[in-house]
Amino acid sequence: xxxxxxxxxxxxxxxxxxxxxxQVTMSVVSSPLEITNVFGIETMQxxxxxxxxxxxxxxxxxxxxxxxxxxxxxxGKYYWVSKLADGKCWMxxxxxxxLSTGKALTPADSDVLTNWTPAYATASTAxxxxxxxxxxxxxxxxxxxxxxxxxxxxxxxxxxKHSAADCSNEFSAxxxxxxxxxxxxxxxxxxxxxxxxxxxxxxxxxxxxxQASSSICPKGWKLPTGNSxxxxxxxxxxxxxxxxxxxAKIASEPYYFVRGGYVDMANTxxxxxxxxxxxxxxxxxxxxxxxxxxxxxxxxxxxxISNSDPRQSGLSIRCIAR
Numbered sequence: 001x002x003x004x005x006x007x008x009x010x011x012x013x014x015x016x017x018x019x020x021x022x023q024v025t026m027s028v029v030s031s032p033l034e035i036t037n038v039f040g041i042e043t044m045q046x047x048x049x050x051x052x053x054x055x056x057x058x059x060x061x062x063x064x065x066x067x068x069x070x071x072x073x074x075x076g077k078y079y080w081v082s083k084l085a086d087g088k089c090w091m092x093x094x095x096x097x098x099l100s101t102g103k104a105l106t107p108a109d110s111d112v113l114t115n116w117t118p119a120y121a122t123a124s125t126a127x128x129x130x131x132x133x134x135x136x137x138x139x140x141x142x143x144x145x146x147x148x149x150x151x152x153x154x155x156x157x158x159x160x161k162h163s164a165a166d167c168s169n170e171f172s173a174x175x176x177x178x179x180x181x182x183x184x185x186x187x188x189x190x191x192x193x194x195x196x197x198x199x200x201x202x203x204x205x206x207x208x209x210x211q212a213s214s215s216i217c218p219k220g221w222k223l224p225t226g227n228s229x230x231x232x233x234x235x236x237x238x239x240x241x242x243x244x245x246x247x248a249k250i251a252s253e254p255y256y257f258v259r260g261g262y263v264d265m266a267n268t269x270x271x272x273x274x275x276x277x278x279x280x281x282x283x284x285x286x287x288x289x290x291x292x293x294x295x296x297x298x299x300x301x302x303x304x305i306s307n308s309d310p311r312q313s314g315l316s317i318r319c320i321a322r
Contacts, residue, residue: 006061008166009047036180037068044072044079044218045052047107052089052321056309058254061085061241065254069090069180072218074109075197078177080187081321082254086231086240089321090224092235092256096176098122099140100172105201110236111217111319116201122192125162126263126314127269133265135290135311136205138198141263143271147174147188152248156276159269164190170259170275187256193263195316196292199223199281204311215283217319224320226293227283227306232320234282247297251278256296263314273298279307279315 007024040053047070058065067082073091080093106115108167119138123130130247132139147217149172157167164171176189197204200212200223215223229235243249250257261274274281277298286308294315296307 011019019118025191037070038066039070039081042071044070045220046070047081047089047218047220047321049322052083055083057083057087058085062254064079067254069177069182069186071095071180072106072215074105074199076178078186080182080184080256084237084241084254086236087174088232088237090237091221091319092254093176093187093189093318094258094260095217095317095319096142096189096191098142098192099138099198099216107219108291109219110201110215111219111222112201112214112322115119115298116214118198119202120198128267128270129160130308131263131267131270133136133196133312136197137195137312138202139263139314140192140194140198140313141271141314143173143263146190147172147185148190148260148275150278151188151251151258153255154259154276157272157274158262159272161271161274163250164274166271167274169243187253187269188258190258190260190318192205193260194281194317196281196309196311199315199317200283207285208289209287212283212284212285213316215319217317218322220320220321223281223283224295226284226295227286227292228314229305233305234280238303238305245301247300247303250297250303257295257318258316259297262309262316265310269311279309279313280318281309281315 018046069078082092099122104115104117122140143163201214203214225233259278262279280295291308294307294309296304
C-alpha cells in the first residue's frame with residue numbers, strides 16, 4: 001500500500017526572512033496478518049478453487065496430506081480441512097452448524113444463491129417431538145458435544161436413543177474447537193445430523209435425478225456429488241484413496257469419516273446405528289422424489305458410495321471446496 005504524508009511548519013512572526021531546515025523522524029509500526037497454515041487463509045469462507053489448486057495433491061493417498069484448521073465465521077467453530085488424493089479439498093471433520101429460524105444463511109457466508117432461513121431450529125435431542133416424517137422436511141439435530149472413541153472398529157449403540165449421551169461406549173464428551181488449537185481429536189467430532197432438504201438449504205425438495213443448487217456448507221464449499229466416481233464425489237474419493245470396502249481406511253487418517261449413525265423418523269428407532277455406521281449426504285437426488293444418494297459405511301468391510309436413503313432421515317455432512 002502507498003500512503004501520502006503531508007507536513008506543515010508554523011514559523012513565528014518574529015523570525016527574520018531566510019532559509020530554515022530541520023529533520024523529521026517518522027516511525028512506522030506494521031501489524032500484518034500472520035498466515036500460519038499451508039492454505040494461506042484463516043476462514044472457511046476464504047476458500048476458492050484457486051486456493052485449493054495452489055496446494056499440491058499429496059504424493060500418496062495417506063502421505064504428505066496438506067491440512068489445516070479453518071474458522072467458520074458463522075459460529076466461530078474450527079474445522080480440519082485437507083487436500084486429498086482425488087485432488088480436491090475436503091472437510092475432514094463433520095459439519096456442526098446449528099440452524100436457527102431467526103438467522104438466515106446468506107451468499108456472503110454460506111453456499112446459497114439467495115438468503116435462506118431454516119424452517120426449524122436445530123433440536124438438541126431426537127424425540128417424537130423433533131422428528132418429521134416428510135421428504136421435504138428441514139429438521140436438524142445436535143445430539144451433544146461428543147467424539148467417537150474407537151473410530152475404526154464397529155460397536156453398535158442400538159436404536160431408540162435420544163442423543164450421543166446414551167452411547168457412552170461409543171462416544172466421549174468433546175467440544176468442537178473455537179481456536180486453531182491443532183487438536184487432531186476434532187477430526188472425530190460427531191457433528192450434527194440433517195434431513196436432506198435442510199442439508200441442501202431448501203433446494204432439494206422433491207427434485208429427481210438432479211443436483212441441489214445450494215447447501216448449508218460455508219461459502220466456497222458445497223456438498224459432494226453422489227452416485228458417481230468423478231473427482232468431487234464420494235465415489236471419486238473412495239477410488240483415489242484405494243479405500244475399496246475397508247471401513248477402517250475410510251475412518252482413518254486422512255479421511256476420518258465418523259460412524260455417527262443417523263436419525264430415523266420412526267418413533268421406535270430415533271437416533272440409531274451410532275458407532276456401527278456412518279451416513280453422509282451428497283447433493284444428488286435419486287430418480288424418486290423421496291430419496292437421495294448417500295455414502296454409507298458399516299461393520300468392517302462395507303462401503304457403499306451410491307446408497308439410497310429417505311430424504312427425511314437425519315445424516316451427517318462433509319463439505320468439499322468448490
